[in-house]
Amino acid sequence: MGKFLELEAGYLFIGFVILAVTLFVSTRPFFGKGAVKRGMLSVSLFLAIAIGFHFYMTTSRMYEVKTAFKDGKTIICESRATRKVAQSVDVNINNEWRLEDDVFASPNYNRVFHSARCLVK
16 A cells, blocks of 8 residues: 555546546536536546556566666666756666665665656666
């Protein structure tokens, strides 16, 4: 559950805002009876499926990245620290990178990278 909240917290917040807007709009007088129930149910179902699918895809990619890293393959991670040059960093077990839980770290680099934000090269 902790990993789910860590990865999907932003999307859950956006989902709650969407549900609040749905509730506000569906309670307006120009909507018919039952609009609140149908609107909240359909929007909730859609958001649950979308967020669940996103979580599944992200955890699948994380597993793929971790497995490839342990096999010695190069991983590409986005570096948001510098926007002009070198927007990605190549992570490889042979270049003193290590995997701690879901985070890549190196003594030669001042930032860490979450495996959910990386891809196999």
